[in-house]
Amino acid sequence: MEHKIEVRQQYDESFKRMVIEEYLSSRCSKMELLRKYNIHFKSAINTWMKRLGYEDTHRSQKLKFDETLPLTVSMGTKSQDTRELQRRIQELEQQLSDEKLRSEAYLRMIDKAEKELKVSIKKKPNTK
Numbered sequence: 001m002e003h004k005i006e007v008r009q010q011y012d013e014s015f016k017r018m019v020i021e022e023y024l025s026s027r028c029s030k031m032e033l034l035r036k037y038n039i040h041f042k043s044a045i046n047t048w049m050k051r052l053g054y055e056d057t058h059r060s061q062k063l064k065f066d067e068t069l070p071l072t073v074s075m076g077t078k079s080q081d082t083r084e085l086q087r088r089i090q091e092l093e094q095q096l097s098d099e100k101l102r103s104e105a106y107l108r109m110i111d112k113a114e115k116e117l118k119v120s121i122k123k124k125p126n127t128k
Contacts, residue, residue: 016048024057
């Protein structure tokens, strides 16, 4: 039976900075750089960036935001942003109102079914 001995790689700060700078300045992925420099620790670049104070600009550019989120970055004026946020608030309030009505309708259906069918649907307190 063969035992695999793990050797921990040590890199000096200048090497780490060089790899990070290459990652940030090129279109290379982190995995490509890990293979290129034979780095076995998969999250090495992330760890080094945190420790050395770098910001991952590649990642922030790749993030895709959900269209339903209320805050979006735009180049518009403050009044346009305010109007957009107010419109979004009204939209969310309408959705909340609709959900409250739906919840009330479900509760009434359950009550009616329990009375007419004489079947217990709601969970009783103190049950396991």
